[in-house]
Amino acid sequence: MTDLTDRPAVVLRIGKKWRPGMDADEVYDTVRGWWVIGPKREQCEYAIAVARGTVRGVYQIHSWGPRQEGDRDWQDDLPGKPKWGFDGAPAPELQHLIGRDVSHLFTRGAANPVTYLNC
Template identity: 35%
Template sequence: MSASAKFSTKVQSDLGSYVYLYIDPRNDKLFYVGKGRANRCFAHLRTDDGSEKAKILRELHATGKKPQIEILRYGLTDDEASLVESCVIDLLDLEKLTNKVRGKHWRRGPRGSVEDIRVTLEARPVTITDPVILINIAQLYRPGMSAPELYDSTRHAWKVNPDRHPAKHALAIHGGIVREVYQIACWFPAGTTYRTNDQHGERRHDADPTRFEFVGHLAEPEIRKRYLHKSVERYFKPGAQNPIKYIKC
C-alpha cells in the first residue's frame, strides 16, 4: 500500500465513517486502531509524528515492507465509529497498541483489507455472455489469501457433471463478486490431482467419486478483465444453497 493510496469518490461515499486497523506483517500483530472518513486510513503512511506507530512504520519501510490495513467496520455514523474504536482499544488493551489515547467513547460493513473493501464497494453488475460455471466458495474465501490458495479453493471439489455442462471458464465467487477467473483445462475425480501447496507430491487422502475438481489456469486477459471484480449477485437466488451455477452452458 503506497503513501499515495486512496479510495475512489464512490468508495468514500459508501464507506461513511469507519474503523480501521494497522497490522504488522512481520508478526501479524495489530498495532494501531483508528477511525475516520474518506482516505483517513492512509494518512499515517505520509506522516511521521515521532510516535510509536510512526516508529513501526519507519521500520517496515526500511525493510521494504508495508503495514496491512484492514477496515474493521464501515457504514457507521461518526458516533458509532468512535464507540467501536474505543471498545476495540479497551478490549485489546491499550498497552499493546501504539494509540496515544483511548477512543472518544454494530456491524454495517464487515471486516476486510482495504483492497477487499474497495473491490466490494466498486463492484458493478455484469451480464455473463460466455459459457461459465459460477462457484461460490463461501467460507473457503478470506481476504488476502494467496493466488494458489484461491485457485485450490475454487477448483476442488464439487458435485458437478462436466460432460453435461461443458463450461469453458470457472468464476470464483464470494459475496456475489467474482474474485478470480480461470480457464478450465480438464475435470478429474476429486482428490486425484495434486494441489498447488503439495511440497513433495504426497498422495492425497480426500478422494471422492461423487465429486469433481478441475485443473486449469488464469483465464485469458480479455475474459478475465470482463468478469474480474464484477458483481454476479443477480445470478444467485436469495437463500440458494447450491454453490454451483451454470450460465450459457
C-alpha cells in the same frame, strides 16, 4: 442470463473457504476442487470463483477429473459418487470480471454452489 461472458462457464461459490487477502494461487486452489457437479461441467470453458457475491477469480478449464485417493478429503466421497475438480489457468481475457458484483445470479437462500452460464 448475465452479461458476464457469452462463453460457457460455471460459477462456483467458494463462500466460507474464501477470506480477504487471498492471492490468486490460493483462490485457484480453493475453486478448482471439489464439487458435486454433473456431466454438464464438460460443456464449460471457464470457471468463475465467487465469494460474497463478488468475482474472485476466472479460469479457463483445461480438464475435469474425479477426486481420487490422495486428493484432499477423498475419503469423504460416497462409493461411485466422487466429487470433481478441474485443472486450468487464469483466463487473461476475463480478468476484468474480478471484483464484479454478481449477487444477482443467486436467489436469496439458494444453497447450490454451482451455477451454469450459457451451457
